[in-house]
Amino acid sequence: xxxxxxxxxxxxxxxxxxxxxxxxxxxxxxxxxxxxxxxxxxxxxxxxxxxxxxxxxxxxxxxxxxxxxxxxxxxxxxxxxxxxxxxxxxxxxxxxxxxxxxxxxxxxxxxxxxxxxxxxxxxxxxxxxxxxxxxxxxxxxxxxxxxxxxxxxxxxxxxxxxxxxxxxxxxxxxxxxxxxxxxxxxxxxxxxxxxxxxxxxxxxxxxxxxxxxxxxxxxxxxxxxxxxxxxxxxxxxxxxxxxxxxxxxxxxxxxxxxxxxxxxxxxxxxxxxxxxxxxxxxxxxxxxxxxxxxxxxxxxxxxxxxxxxx
Amino acid sequence: xxxxxxxxxxxxxxxxxxxxxxxxxxxxxxxxxxxxxxxxxxxxxxxxxxxxxxxxxxxxxxxxxxxxxxxxxxxxxxxxxxxxxxxxxxxxxxxxxxxxxxxxxxxxxxxxxxxxxxxxxxxxxxxxx
Numbered sequence: 001x002x003x004x005x006x007x008x009x010x011x012x013x014x015x016x017x018x019x020x021x022x023x024x025x026x027x028x029x030x031x032x033x034x035x036x037x038x039x040x041x042x043x044x045x046x047x048x049x050x051x052x053x054x055x056x057x058x059x060x061x062x063x064x065x066x067x068x069x070x071x072x073x074x075x076x077x078x079x080x081x082x083x084x085x086x087x088x089x090x091x092x093x094x095x096x097x098x099x100x101x102x103x104x105x106x107x108x109x110x111x112x113x114x115x116x117x118x119x120x121x122x123x124x125x126x127x128x129x130x131x132x133x134x135x136x137x138x139x140x141x142x143x144x145x146x147x148x149x150x151x152x153x154x155x156x157x158x159x160x161x162x163x164x165x166x167x168x169x170x171x172x173x174x175x176x177x178x179x180x181x182x183x184x185x186x187x188x189x190x191x192x193x194x195x196x197x198x199x200x201x202x203x204x205x206x207x208x209x210x211x212x213x214x215x216x217x218x219x220x221x222x223x224x225x226x227x228x229x230x231x232x233x234x235x236x237x238x239x240x241x242x243x244x245x246x247x248x249x250x251x252x253x254x255x256x257x258x259x260x261x262x263x264x265x266x267x268x269x270x271x272x273x274x275x276x277x278x279x280x281x282x283x284x285x286x287x288x289x290x291x292x293x294x295x296x297x298x299x300x301x302x303x304x305x306x307x308x309x310x
Numbered sequence: 311x312x313x314x315x316x317x318x319x320x321x322x323x324x325x326x327x328x329x330x331x332x333x334x335x336x337x338x339x340x341x342x343x344x345x346x347x348x349x350x351x352x353x354x355x356x357x358x359x360x361x362x363x364x365x366x367x368x369x370x371x372x373x374x375x376x377x378x379x380x381x382x383x384x385x386x387x388x389x390x391x392x393x394x395x396x397x398x399x400x401x402x403x404x405x406x407x408x409x410x411x412x413x414x415x416x417x418x419x420x421x422x423x424x425x426x427x428x429x430x431x432x433x434x435x436x437x438x439x
Contacts, residue, residue, distance in 0.1 A: 101369045122362075129377070133370025171372045 013057040023095040024049050031088050035081055036217065037210035044201045045089070052096045069198040070098055070173045071165055073141075073187075075180040076203025079249030082177045083137065085203075089175065090135040099173055101133035109143040112157040120153040124160045132171050141176035142186035162192045206249050211238045215253050219284065224261065229286030241294050256292065257284075264288040311418045313351045316391060316407040326375065329410055333371035333392065341394040341405055342366045343374050347385050351417065352437045364395060364402075378410060387413040415439070 019025055028049060031042060051068075058064045070093065074082040087104050094102025107127055114120035128136070138144070144154040144161075165174050176183070176193070180202065187194040206214065215234055219225060226234060234256075241252055264284055268276060314320060324332070336343050344364035348355065361381040365373060374392065381390055390411035395402035417437040426432045 103369050125376075129365065129373030130367055130369070132368070132372035132376070168372070171370070 009062055010060055013061070015053065015057065018053060018057065022053070022097075024053065024092060027088060027092045027095060031085075035084065036213050037206050038081060038085070038203065041081075041085060041201055041203055044199070045085070045092070048199060049092060049096070052093075052098060056096060056098075067098075067170055069169060069196065071197045072173070072175045072199040072201060073183060073197050074175060074177040074201050074203060075183045076177075077179060077205055077249060079251030079253075080203040080205060081250065082203055083139070085201075086135065086137045086175050086177070090173075093135065093173060099134055100171075103131075103134035104137055105131040105134060106137045106139060108139045109154065109157075112138070112144065112161075113153045115153075117153075120156040121160060124157045128160070128164050128172065132168070135173045135175060138174065138176045140178045142178050142182045145186055145189055147189060158190060158193075162196065165196050208235070208238050208242070211249070211253055214250050215257060218254060218257055222261075224257075224282045224284055227283050227285050230284045230289060233286045233289040237289055237292060237294055244294065256289075256294075259292065260284050260288045263291060311416055313389065313409070313412070313416055313419075315351070315353065316409055318408045323412070324408070324410065329378070329392070330371045330375060332406075332408070333374045336392075336394040336406060337368055337371060339394075339396070339405070341396050342402065343368065344393050344395065345374070345377050345381050345390065346393060347381055347388040347390045347411075349385075349388050350437060351389050352435070353419070354435075358389075358391065361390070364393075382411055386411075389413070 028042075028046060031045065035042070052070075055064065055068055072089070074086065076082055083106065086106075090099070090102050090104040093099040105127065111127055112120070112124045114123045138161075144158055146152040146154055161174065164172060174197075176197070178186070187197075212231075212235055215238075216226065216231075237256060238253070241247055241256070246252075261284070267287060268280065272280075312319075318324060333343060342364045345361040346358035347361055348358040362377060365377070368374065378390065378392070388411065389409055391407055391409045393404055394406040396405045397403075417439045419435050420438045422434045422436065424432050424434070
């Protein structure tokens, strides 16, 4: 590819045409359509895409040589779509030609850190080899670093990661994800990461209205619908659930809907007397959502905790 | 004497770009790739040392090239070969095998002829430095 660009250096560049031709427009459109809310995230991704597109044009004209650093950190509460966006990011970087294969390898501490001396390096390298040419997504990256145990093998994994992030910038993009406050602590303790990560993207929590839309989209994907009562109950559910512990945004909604479907199936089984039509089989009603423990003040275990603490 | 084993061995040595292209081909066919090395290149020596496990789930040739570089660093004077395995028959079949590293000074394959019962002759080869 280098030989080609050296012989024919373009004089001008049509960014709009490049934008359409590279397929970036398509990825961004998908991002807009498939993900509800996340406005600041989408804005950042759009900016990053623009930067990379311009950078590529500059390199084609011979204005800049160095490949930009593409490592990123995604911070936000659970269930805010970090993994989904990482997947889209991999597609985006692939279309822009910044990563050769465009696959996403999702790992956590367990996949990188070994259980005994000498186990960590081969394990981390194995994962890195798999991720070459694509995007390595490290979920809850701060677990790699355990300050209270100085013999923790996580440090070894961190060192290998840093080395690869520096030396193999053309081969691999690393995205680290996790809660905002703990990621901040992690970066403070490992300044090497902070300086090597160029893009920090924050994922905001969803608003209640967004979660309602997410719930409806999720149901629609499985050919279910809310009736009026069910919709009202779900709205109330979201408000109550948010106040309770272990709220995980869209993931909580997904779990709630799974349980609602379970209750709906049970209800149909117990109450139906005659043949059921498609509407009955695919409607989630108030009766399927109201029995949730969220309406009785949360999970028993959590309440027990509260009581012992009080 | 130049040892000729596997694919491409009558061609000039492949450079890293060419090796990468070959590995990309292997991966595009969903073959597993392994790195092996040996100090005894006798043609009847089929037991080459494995450099790590065969790599089954790579997407990009860079992973293989990293292992190859490490192997070259550790055994610069050995013969190193890359092999590709196809598992569609239910067991790993070698589909491709080629030498990617040679010692600066290669041994000679020397032929020894000995007399045997009556006037019959026996032939044997050994690698001599």
